[in-house]
Amino acid sequence: MAMSEDRRNKVVAWSAVGVVVAMVGLSFASVPLYDLFCKTTGFGGTTQRAESAPQNTVNRIMTVRFNADVAQGMTWQFKPAQRQVKVKLGEETLIHYTAHNPGTRPIVGVATFNVVPDQAGVYFDKIACFCFDEQRLEPGQTADLPVSFFVDPAILQDPNAKDVQEITLSYTFFEKPARQAALSSAPVAR
Numbered sequence: 001m002a003m004s005e006d007r008r009n010k011v012v013a014w015s016a017v018g019v020v021v022a023m024v025g026l027s028f029a030s031v032p033l034y035d036l037f038c039k040t041t042g043f044g045g046t047t048q049r050a051e052s053a054p055q056n057t058v059n060r061i062m063t064v065r066f067n068a069d070v071a072q073g074m075t076w077q078f079k080p081a082q083r084q085v086k087v088k089l090g091e092e093t094l095i096h097y098t099a100h101n102p103g104t105r106p107i108v109g110v111a112t113f114n115v116v117p118d119q120a121g122v123y124f125d126k127i128a129c130f131c132f133d134e135q136r137l138e139p140g141q142t143a144d145l146p147v148s149f150f151v152d153p154a155i156l157q158d159p160n161a162k163d164v165q166e167i168t169l170s171y172t173f174f175e176k177p178a179r180q181a182a183l184s185s186a187p188v189a190r
Contacts, residue, residue: 058089058153067170068097074175075103076137089153092127097145097171101137108136108176111145116168123155124167134176 003011064087066080081096101107113131115121127148137143147169155161 056153057091058156060089060153060156061086062089062151062164063166064093064149064151065166065168066095066097067168069170069172070109071172071174074107074109074173076101076107076109076173076175078171078173087151089151089155092148092150094146094148097130097147098142099135099137099145099173100142101139104139106136106138108134109173110134110176111171111173113169113171116170117161117164119158119161120151120155120164120167123152123158123161124169125150125152131171135173 063084065084066082068078068080070076070078077100079098081098085093085095087093099109110133111131113129115124127150129147129149130145135143135145149169151167155164
């Protein structure tokens with residue numbers, strides 16, 4: 001039995017509406033899904049988070065370098081306390097960055113990070129970090145920003161990463177616009 005033209009038009013119309021709704025839904029879900037993908041795979045140098053370092057270390061030494069940048073127009077001075085460390089795989093290491101506001105007004109900054117080479121990201125585990133947390137510095141104020149991390153010994157089992165001997169952890173601070181900073185620091189009405 002053949003479908004009437006009117007019925008076929010309704011099926012096509014509802015199918016098109018369904019496709020549009022699905023596409024809108026996927027567009028809203030894409031950022032959290034991409035974030036989950038990056039955290040799971042280490043894609044793009046995304047590091048992992050851990051509660052603690054493994055109990056055992058491996059006697060292989062990895063050089064970890066540190067980089068610090070500020071976004072264009074941000075007046076902070078930002079740098080690692082040391083340029084590099086040599087660590088055993090699995091060894092918890094604590095390093096520090098410093099940020100200083102030499103300006104005449106308070107500035108709220110937020111740092112993003114990445115790890116290079118990209119294939120090392122899934123094996124670079126941060127236990128404590130200042131990334132993505134708002135840092136407010138008053139004029140002339142300096143902040144100590146610690147990072148606790150370890151390099152997972154499982155890196156030796158990955159054929160794409162087992163030859164990595166140096167990892168660079170890089171942070172970039174961005175100034176949070178004054179209006180957003182004021183809103184986020186305003187008391188919440190209950």
